[in-house]
């Protein structure tokens with residue numbers, strides 16, 4: 263039996279750098295070094311905040327601080343996702359069963375390294391970059407580390423990279439920093455290919471019982487994170503020193519159309535799975551109730 267012992271050290275590899283390679287990597291990726299911005303990269307509308315009374319009541323300085331923090335949350339997430347992308351491409355390159363697959367995944371690894379270097383320019387190194395509290399990033403790294411190849415094609419390329427297309431494209435369209443907007447659009451061009459090849463490679467019928475089991479349990483964890491609504495934005499809002507009652511939370515969620523935007527996200531994900539022909543998987547997820555958004559009341563109880 264073949265065994266693979268992968269340890270991608272996704273949690274904290276970013277803390278270990280070799281500055282002897284700076285010059286060559288900067289040249290390779292034409293990196294211009296850090297491009298920190300003194301302003302937020304996205305406005306209140308982009309985070310769904312503009313109609314929330316609690317947000318409107320903040321003073322200009324507080325609004326600015328909140329938007330900067332939320333912008334940095336997006337950059338930080340993208341930074342770790344691209345870092346995970348390099349590990350994913352590397353694993354799939356090694357596990358390739360044909361030369362064509364190996365060339366494909368080898369090129370993906372290079373793409374993800376380029377994406378990482380593009381996003382790194384906007385990353386604030388002084389931030390606490392401990393990601394152990396981030397459910398999504400932990401889920402992603404665990405999956406890349408442990409899941410078998412065919413389960414990963416579905417979870418990473420079809421679902422998450424497809425989802426990334428939608429997410430990165432609104433991030434690019436709404437971005438207020440021209441250089442970042444251009445970088446996000448350039449990442450998107452590669453992600454179309456990453457997602458598209460997943461759709462071509464995946465066949466639901468080819469999944470073994472174990473591979474399918476892993477897909478279903480990964481989907482259950484991931485969909486729960488989507489169903490609960492925009493919790494991270496609400497948590498940031500609360501961190502502005504606001505004591506929120508249950509009613510306050512429900513009103514804020516209603517004012518940001520949290521239920522509708524969650525239904526929209528779930529539909530995007532359903533469409534992505536449908537495109538890959540994963541009929542049985544969708545039916546099972548639907549049956550388990552994972553394709554339904556939580557009510558605003560349920561969302562308010564989750565943070």
Ligand SMILES: [Fe+2]
Nearest residue numbers: 344347374377
């Ligand atoms: Fe990427």
Ligand SMILES: [Fe+2]
Nearest residue numbers: 347423453456
């Ligand atoms: Fe990708």
